[in-house]
Amino acid sequence: MEKRLNKIEEEALREIEAAKSGEELEAIRTRYMGRKGYFTEFLKSMKDLPQDQRPVLGAKANALKAKLTKLFESKIKTFGKKEGILESSVDITMPGAEDMRLGHKHPITKIISRINEIFIGLGFKIAEGPEIETEYYNFEALNIPLEHPSRDVFDTFYIKRPMLLRSQTSTVQIRVMENEKPPLQVIAPGKVYRPDAVDASHSFMFHQVEGFMVDKEIKFSDLKGTLSLFARQMFGEDAKIRFRPHFFPFTEPSAEVDVSCIMCGGKGCRVCSYKGWLEILGAGMINPKVFEAVGYNPEKWTGYAFGMGVERIAMLKYGINDIRLFFENDLRFLRQF
Amino acid sequence: MKIPFNWLKDYVGIGSMSPKEVAERLTIVGLEVVLIEEIAGDSVFDIEVTPNRPDCLSVLGIAREVSAALNKKLKAPRVKAIKGKVSQKPSITIKDNKLCPRYTGRIIRGIKVGASPKWLAERIRAMGMRPINNIADITNYCLFEVGQPTHAFDYDKLKGGIIARRARKGEEMVTIDGKKRTLEADMLVIADEEKSIAIGGVMGSKDTEVTEATRNILFESAYFDPVSIRRTSRGLGLISESSYRFERSVDKGGVRTTSDRACGLIMELCGGEAGPLNSVGEKDPKDVKVYLRPERLREMLGLDISDSAVKKILKSLELKVEASGKKTMVISVPSFRQDLKAEVDLIEEVVRIYGYDKLPSTMPTLVGHPRRIEPARQLRNMVRETLASLGADEVITYSLISKDELKSAEFSVGDDVIVLKNPLSIEQEAMRTTLVPGVLHTVSWNLNRGTKDLRIFELGKVYFAQTRGFREEDSLSIAFAGDKPYSWRGKDEPLLFGMKGMLETLFEKLGVTGVLFKPEDLPPFFTAVGGAIEVSKKRIGFLGKVKKSVLNKFDIKTDVILCELSLEKLFAHVKFEKRFHEMPKFPSAKRDISIIVGKNASYQKITSVIEETGGDLVASIELFDQYFGIQIPKGSRGLSYSIEYRAGNRTLTDEEVNNLHGRVCDALVQQLDAKIR
Numbered sequence A: 001m002e003k004r005l006n007k008i009e010e011e012a013l014r015e016i017e018a019a020k021s022g023e024e025l026e027a028i029r030t031r032y033m034g035r036k037g038y039f040t041e042f043l044k045s046m047k048d049l050p051q052d053q054r055p056v057l058g059a060k061a062n063a064l065k066a067k068l069t070k071l072f073e074s075k076i077k078t079f080g081k082k083e084g085i086l087e088s089s090v091d092i093t094m095p096g097a098e099d100m101r102l103g104h105k106h107p108i109t110k111i112i113s114r115i116n117e118i119f120i121g122l123g124f125k126i127a128e129g130p131e132i133e134t135e136y137y138n139f140e141a142l143n144i145p146l147e148h149p150s151r152d153v154f155d156t157f158y159i160k161r162p163m164l165l166r167s168q169t170s171t172v173q174i175r176v177m178e179n180e181k182p183p184l185q186v187i188a189p190g191k192v193y194r195p196d197a198v199d200a201s202h203s204f205m206f207h208q209v210e211g212f213m214v215d216k217e218i219k220f221s222d223l224k225g226t227l228s229l230f231a232r233q234m235f236g237e238d239a240k241i242r243f244r245p246h247f248f249p250f251t252e253p254s255a256e257v258d259v260s261c262i263m264c265g266g267k268g269c270r271v272c273s274y275k276g277w278l279e280i281l282g283a284g285m286i287n288p289k290v291f292e293a294v295g296y297n298p299e300k301w302t303g304y305a306f307g308m309g310v311e312r313i314a315m316l317k318y319g320i321n322d323i324r325l326f327f328e329n330d331l332r333f334l335r336q337f
Numbered sequence B: 001m002k003i004p005f006n007w008l009k010d011y012v013g014i015g016s017m018s019p020k021e022v023a024e025r026l027t028i029v030g031l032e033v034v035l036i037e038e039i040a041g042d043s044v045f046d047i048e049v050t051p052n053r054p055d056c057l058s059v060l061g062i063a064r065e066v067s068a069a070l071n072k073k074l075k076a077p078r079v080k081a082i083k084g085k086v087s088q089k090p091s092i093t094i095k096d097n098k099l100c101p102r103y104t105g106r107i108i109r110g111i112k113v114g115a116s117p118k119w120l121a122e123r124i125r126a127m128g129m130r131p132i133n134n135i136a137d138i139t140n141y142c143l144f145e146v147g148q149p150t151h152a153f154d155y156d157k158l159k160g161g162i163i164a165r166r167a168r169k170g171e172e173m174v175t176i177d178g179k180k181r182t183l184e185a186d187m188l189v190i191a192d193e194e195k196s197i198a199i200g201g202v203m204g205s206k207d208t209e210v211t212e213a214t215r216n217i218l219f220e221s222a223y224f225d226p227v228s229i230r231r232t233s234r235g236l237g238l239i240s241e242s243s244y245r246f247e248r249s250v251d252k253g254g255v256r257t258t259s260d261r262a263c264g265l266i267m268e269l270c271g272g273e274a275g276p277l278n279s280v281g282e283k284d285p286k287d288v289k290v291y292l293r294p295e296r297l298r299e300m301l302g303l304d305i306s307d308s309a310v311k312k313i314l315k316s317l318e319l320k321v322e323a324s325g326k327k328t329m330v331i332s333v334p335s336f337r338q339d340l341k342a343e344v345d346l347i348e349e350v351v352r353i354y355g356y357d358k359l360p361s362t363m364p365t366l367v368g369h370p371r372r373i374e375p376a377r378q379l380r381n382m383v384r385e386t387l388a389s390l391g392a393d394e395v396i397t398y399s400l401i402s403k404d405e406l407k408s409a410e411f412s413v414g415d416d417v418i419v420l421k422n423p424l425s426i427e428q429e430a431m432r433t434t435l436v437p438g439v440l441h442t443v444s445w446n447l448n449r450g451t452k453d454l455r456i457f458e459l460g461k462v463y464f465a466q467t468r469g470f471r472e473e474d475s476l477s478i479a480f481a482g483d484k485p486y487s488w489r490g491k492d493e494p495l496l497f498g499m500k501g502m503l504e505t506l507f508e509k510l511g512v513t514g515v516l517f518k519p520e521d522l523p524p525f526f527t528a529v530g531g532a533i534e535v536s537k538k539r540i541g542f543l544g545k546v547k548k549s550v551l552n553k554f555d556i557k558t559d560v561i562l563c564e565l566s567l568e569k570l571f572a573h574v575k576f577e578k579r580f581h582e583m584p585k586f587p588s589a590k591r592d593i594s595i596i597v598g599k600n601a602s603y604q605k606i607t608s609v610i611e612e613t614g615g616d617l618v619a620s621i622e623l624f625d626q627y628f629g630i631q632i633p634k635g636s637r638g639l640s641y642s643i644e645y646r647a648g649n650r651t652l653t654d655e656e657v658n659n660l661h662g663r664v665c666d667a668l669v670q671q672l673d674a675k676i677r
């Protein structure tokens, strides 16, 4: 048996040495190492050996197998890539390494970044303020009387009067104006809180972006122009906006702003309740009373302000139908963005 | 506010316009018709009335808007002063004229209470209410028609004159809805000499309610203080059509005329004879003067509109242009438009009726702030960017959590935890002092939904109460769970070393150097595997493997590696600016070393011994193997390093390198009891 093995080795080495091409080498490999090759046949015949001879011969056979395999590999390289038949045994349709997967930023983070980018492009700067606020910044300075029905839409979480969780990022408007002089172009993104029971369209915590501009001769029509431009950049060049009169204590005149339905383009569909328009934000000219609260002269300065719900924009942009998905953090959801 | 279309048509010449067309026009001028319902052959609008427009809480108020919006004539009902045959005036005393600035009453005798005529009953039904009797229906009819709530008492059940006073603390009354109410001292009641007969402006008492047997009534029309009504209505949890209007402030000019209107209807439909009105307190209000500069209007709106067009719109809203100088108009505002107090209010009226759709789109002259991003913001952006690029998914969890969740994660719930006064539920009563519970909750949610490899992070605020005030600061938490191999050569604690690698990459990106991981002072929710993270000897956070007992509470069945660090504290060590360092000019020499060390010699300690001994000449230290096995005593391990030596100003000689490496080996032996192999 051992002699047979030596002979296989001797002949294989000679044949490999003499091989002139990749095809020839592959034929030799099949002849020795293939399913019915000499070497394979030899291994099969080993089962007839007596028990005590098997380990020694087995070790020798394994060593030879390794030696031959290495030889085939190094020899095939001498024939160059084109003839590299052995490489073709790689199945390149197998999946790529999972470690190469990117993580995902939260869709809310992405929308806030997008909004920021649009306004930074227009020369706005970003400001931030605390989430734990006082009644003064959340209500009084914004011309919302403490005991008036106009507060009903601003239901608020209290810690201990006058401390509360801000129900709108308009608080930042006051904080910036108290500390800086016009001209101002500012946006303020952040979390806000309202004691709304959670359902598909309500959440007790959500995100808002407040924006405002104060200068000499800022006009209501400038607000329309700025927001039209925003809508086109956010929702596409075909997006149109519509102003509807509304009431906010901190702006006068005030408007609710609709964007032409991004699903149907304004023809009317289920998403827009067949109205063709979707409400996206509230806006208006800063009320002179707000200017008075921060010590600006309302005869000298005018300004506009707007506030939008980030979740609302994200839901419209991505076609998400339930606000709870943002805070459930299901990876099957998050990994889509 | 519900507005039946047929009723509306009585007061404004709508002509042949359809309900839908009128509704669209109303929406355009700011009174959003949210729904049109077909009720008994009529189209009933549901209109969202903003809190600044109490005048629009009536059919007549909406008719005024339609009249202005469509430029059609208003046909308000004619109200004649009542001249009855009864001579008796009721006695009225106002004890608190802040809560009750004006009260009027009149007696009507000999009425017959019964069912309302068909037209009246239908109007009441169209408003979504059930007709009760002719008297009650007439009060409701007037409330819906002009927005002034009124009330009729059974006069024979009163003892003496009317007194408007504050309630006595604990005073009780059964209201018309049959509920017993306990009153507070700051609430206004209408009383006779013995008892209170109504919670002023909110609801009357059961005792004095008009019934089939009633023959004589006392008819009330008054103005109550909005703030007081709001407090009372909220305090009692009792909101009525009446309180809803009083808390928004009714038209003071409507107090007397509505009494006339209602009593006229009562005499017509219920018979009886009325007496003279006794009006106590304020008189009928005068119009308010507001100035308007048309030039200012044009500037502020960016709208080219002529003075005459402005005047025409104002007049269509029943505002009187008293005088019109070259620059200023004087506008006389009737009492039903309490919202028009300043010039901007009039400017809004003009553009609202003119049409927001006709407002041009212009761009302001942009100021242009320098494109600078606040460093704290830049740090957050970089952290999110880096972690996402390393395969972690960002989550956003609620800032409001339960105290139990904090306890489950073995965080103490002390005085520094901010608790809400009016939480929606105890599930969201506290502000988080750590991101850990939210992150663990998210881990659990996803593992239980079949996620196999989980790498998530949250970057958000945590909140603390302090002796004075509150503190909000940015925190970062990362969690790994599942079966992804991440490790130093795939051996011990692959997830832990995976996260450590992620943090090291993050620190490198942020230019943070001198980071140490210390296996001590772990928060109580960790097993012994983990450590504190220090930068320049300052503790910024921790990293480790979460205890089973904690995981159980969050319903997690696999290992979770978690870290939390303070971005606020990290911020001090961040270097945003990069600087170029020249590439080495002289070649280096490498020497390998294999050592066997005991438990106490950590990688960090070995590295510092090598660095301290070799000084500046140590260019790099690379660990290339860690091994255990039969030749290594239990509790010890073998480590193999490749150390690179280089000088900045010359080529080191072989001899120099050998000497240096020898010293390093000696130091390891002496200081760490290492055995060289």
Ligand SMILES: [Zn+2]
Residues within 6 Å of the ligand: A261, A262, A263, A264, A265, A266, A267, A268, A269, A270, A271, A272, A273, A274, A275, A276, A277
């Ligand atoms: Zn649509």
